[in-house]
Amino acid sequence: MIRIEGLHHQIAGAEVLRGIDLTLPEGGVTALIGPNGAGKSTLLSLIARLIRVQRGRIEIGGHVVGQTRDRDLARVVAVLAQGAHVSARLRVAELVGFGRYPWHLGRPGAADHAAVDAALERFDLTGLRHRFLDELSGGQRQRAFVAMAFAQDTPYLLLDEPLNNLDIAAARDLMTLVRGLADEAGRTVVIVLHDINYATAFADRLVVLKQGQVVAQGAPGEVVSAPLLADVFGTAARVEQIDGRPVVLV
Amino acid sequence: MGRRLALIAGVLGVCACAYMLVGLTGPLGFVLPYRGGKLAALALVAVALSVATVLFQTITANRILTPSLMGFDALYVLVLTVMVQALGASGFAALSPPTLFAVNLAGLAGLGLVLFVVLMRLAKGDMVRLCLTGVVLGLLIRSATHLLQRLIDPGDYQVVQSLSVARFTQVDGTLLAIAAAAVGAGVALAWRLRHRLDVLDLGEAAATGLGEPPARLHRQALLLICLMVGSATALAGPMASGGFGPSSFFGLVVVAFARLVTPTHRHAVLIPSAVLIGAVVLIGGQLVLERLLSLSTPLIVVIELIGGATFLILLLKRRAA
Ligand SMILES: Nc1ncnc2c1ncn2[C@@H]1O[C@H](COP(=O)(O)OP(=O)(O)OP(=O)(O)O)[C@@H](O)[C@H]1O
Ligand SMILES: [Mg+2]
Numbered sequence: 001m002i003r004i005e006g007l008h009h010q011i012a013g014a015e016v017l018r019g020i021d022l023t024l025p026e027g028g029v030t031a032l033i034g035p036n037g038a039g040k041s042t043l044l045s046l047i048a049r050l051i052r053v054q055r056g057r058i059e060i061g062g063h064v065v066g067q068t069r070d071r072d073l074a075r076v077v078a079v080l081a082q083g084a085h086v087s088a089r090l091r092v093a094e095l096v097g098f099g100r101y102p103w104h105l106g107r108p109g110a111a112d113h114a115a116v117d118a119a120l121e122r123f124d125l126t127g128l129r130h131r132f133l134d135e136l137s138g139g140q141r142q143r144a145f146v147a148m149a150f151a152q153d154t155p156y157l158l159l160d161e162p163l164n165n166l167d168i169a170a171a172r173d174l175m176t177l178v179r180g181l182a183d184e185a186g187r188t189v190v191i192v193l194h195d196i197n198y199a200t201a202f203a204d205r206l207v208v209l210k211q212g213q214v215v216a217q218g219a220p221g222e223v224v225s226a227p228l229l230a231d232v233f234g235t236a237a238r239v240e241q242i243d244g245r246p247v248v249l250v
Numbered sequence: 251m252g253r254r255l256a257l258i259a260g261v262l263g264v265c266a267c268a269y270m271l272v273g274l275t276g277p278l279g280f281v282l283p284y285r286g287g288k289l290a291a292l293a294l295v296a297v298a299l300s301v302a303t304v305l306f307q308t309i310t311a312n313r314i315l316t317p318s319l320m321g322f323d324a325l326y327v328l329v330l331t332v333m334v335q336a337l338g339a340s341g342f343a344a345l346s347p348p349t350l351f352a353v354n355l356a357g358l359a360g361l362g363l364v365l366f367v368v369l370m371r372l373a374k375g376d377m378v379r380l381c382l383t384g385v386v387l388g389l390l391i392r393s394a395t396h397l398l399q400r401l402i403d404p405g406d407y408q409v410v411q412s413l414s415v416a417r418f419t420q421v422d423g424t425l426l427a428i429a430a431a432a433v434g435a436g437v438a439l440a441w442r443l444r445h446r447l448d449v450l451d452l453g454e455a456a457a458t459g460l461g462e463p464p465a466r467l468h469r470q471a472l473l474l475i476c477l478m479v480g481s482a483t484a485l486a487g488p489m490a491s492g493g494f495g496p497s498s499f500f501g502l503v504v505v506a507f508a509r510l511v512t513p514t515h516r517h518a519v520l521i522p523s524a525v526l527i528g529a530v531v532l533i534g535g536q537l538v539l540e541r542l543l544s545l546s547t548p549l550i551v552v553i554e555l556i557g558g559a560t561f562l563i564l565l566l567k568r569r570a571a
Contacts, residue, residue: 045455048458048459049458050454050455050458050459070458070461070462070463071461072461073461074459074460074461075461077459078459079455079459081455081456081459084453084455084456085453086451086452086453086456087311087451087453088451088452088515089513089515090515094515098448098449098452098456098460099460101445101449101460101461101462102460102461105445106444106445106446106448107445152459152460
């Protein structure tokens with residue numbers, strides 16, 4: 001469970017998060033949506049302790065962020081930051097191998113190698129394992145980064161816009177994999193998405209952020225509506241029900 | 251990788267033997283220990299600067315800058331000047347070599363730490379800002395030093411000048427032992443950081459996510475850098491640490507070459523590779539210049555020449571990429 005209480009955050013004097021209270025249950029996929037600059041990445045980074053909590057409290061899987069040792073937390077939550085890239089020249093298998101670091105602290109054992117192989121297999125990267133990251137397409141690279149977060153083998157997985165730059169096939173494949181992480185591997189996934197149709201298709205819950213506040217949350221069918229889109233995004237898009245779920249017509 | 255490292259180690263062995271044995275004349279009982287001391291000093295300087303440069307490049311996430319380029323060397327002259335200023339030339343000359351070394355090391359390491367912490371704060375991870383801040387701080391230190399030198403007695407000033415130039419001539423055995431202990435400790439601790447440094451190379455966010463928040467690692471690495479560069483500088487004068495005076499480019503050349511010869515993201519390979527190549531460059535270079543060519547050209551000049559070219563190439567490659 002992720003429990004957030006009274007979370008405020010300021011960047012350069014501007015209030016980016018304004019009193020977030022949010023509880024995300026164990027398991028399933030939660031999509032964080034909202035317009036650019038709403039504070040989604042900030043919220044995710046705070047949960048993943050990539051930035052320090054200024055005011056409020058975040059608890060993840062029973063660990064209070066900021067009071068738990070970094071190494072311990074790295075075994076509880078894995079994060080893929082927005083626009084992740086590495087400057088070091090790494091091969092795919094090496095990148096995914098770094099996901100095991102919290103468990104072996106630099107000395108990988110047989111179990112770690114097996115976990116890397118399993119991650120590569122699951123993300124269909126086995127054939128690319130010896131390629132350098134800069135020799136991959138954007139979608140393949142993105143998959144490698146998610147595979148690394150998967151290999152970290154944490155109960156919680158935070159992904160910030162993993163669908164950036166992906167074509168429809170790559171995006172659907174990746175979301176299917178993410179869905180599988182929740183359903184088969186029992187992970188709790190929080191994912192920032194921009195395309196609301198992907199959110200409604202693949203997530204169990206939506207949390208809608210606007211100007212640093214949670215303005216709606218719940219199952220996709222309850223949350224997504226034309227008035228909400230008009231209010232949050234300020235755009236008049238039609239919403240139709242198809243196969244029992246809302247679809248935004250763009 | 252292992253074979254390449256072994257190969258470089260072999261080259262180093264040949265260089266070291268040749269350095270000891272080529273052109274032996276005179277009483278062996280005197281010449282061999284003399285050469286041995288100098289060889290050890292060269293090796294210590296090479297090791298200290300190579301490892302320090304690897305650490306510095308990793309924590310600042312760049313492949314071009316070195317501690318020496320960032321104004322560390324200017325500190326050497328400043329510390330000397332302050333000492334002469336405080337003690338007078340005669341008081342300064344009366345210091346025993348170990349005392350001088352200790353004060354020098356403490357001053358260099360302490361001020362170096364302040365310098366680098368300020369640098370990293372001001373640069374905020376931006377490479378261009380880091381470069382500019384380094385240049386500006388280096389200038390500031392040099393100006394402060396000049397100001398101090400104006401204030402001291404011209405005779406004392408001579409002392410500072412004669413000491414500011416690199417010297418690999420006379421090596422005091424006690425100093426060598428102290429410096430070896432300090433550098434050895436630095437290298438051993440740096441070796442223990444190797445896996446964490448690998449993680450740091452992934453970037454701040456990824457490193458934090460894997461349980462290695464950069465801030466602590468930065469502090470530890472900076473301490474080691476200051477200890478190692480400080481020891482090397484206190485032992486051998488600014489040739490060790492460069493600055494824009496003597497050899498600023500040694501670390502740069504060595505680490506760039508190490509990355510070329512043993513391309514890897516693993517510090518477990520990069521650190522030994524840089525150490526070996528650093529020793530080959532310094533000892534081999536000295537061997538060629540001093541023994542084979544009998545040139546009086548200081549090695550610094552050659553290193554600066556190659557280093558300047560390497561710096562430009564790296565810079566241009568970076569712009570093109
Ligand atoms: N380093 C920073 N300096 C100044 N302002 C920042 C910084 N990082 C974020 N902000 C501001 O904080 C607010 C929230 O940013 P955040 O990145 O959390 O938004 P987001 O919802 O993830 O947006 P996007 O969909 O564009 O990724 C924005 O108004 C942004 O301008
Ligand atoms: Mg964002």
